[in-house]
Amino acid sequence: MAWLYLFVAGLFECAWAIGLKYTEGFSKPLPSVLTVIAMGISFWLLSAAMKTIPVGTAYAVWTGIGAVGVAIMGMLLFNESKDILRILCLLLIVSGIVGLKLVSKGEA
Template structure:
């Protein structure tokens, strides 16, 4: 279950990171409230995952999911660069996330 928590925490990290753009410096109430709520959920799920997943693995995967997710969302929502080298770099991050999952010594890994 810890890996499920971690995956969902990573998705909520994407939500709050993208939400920061929409808050316009926390000057818009609704996006600000939703962003802060997503932050809380993300951190809470990350903390639950860290009960069994090693901290370095959990944090690296959480930030990796967020980095890749936000970069992809930025391409679609904000018309950010879709350069092939950028996409290849994102694929390297995905390979790192998968690799960390595969070599994790967590009891929850099996």
């Protein structure tokens, strides 16, 4: 269950990171409130996952999911670069996340 919490925490990290763009410096109330809620959920799920997953592994996976997710959303929503080298670098991050999961098989 901890890995599911961690995965969902990473998705909410993507949500709040993208949400920051829409808050325009926290000057827009609705996007600001939704972003802060997403932050809270993300941190709460991350802390729940860390009850059984070591902090280094959990944080690396959480930030990796966030980094890859936000980069993909940036490509889709904000027309950011879709250069093949950028995509390959994102795949390296994904392989690191998968690798951490595989070597952590003794954990919840």
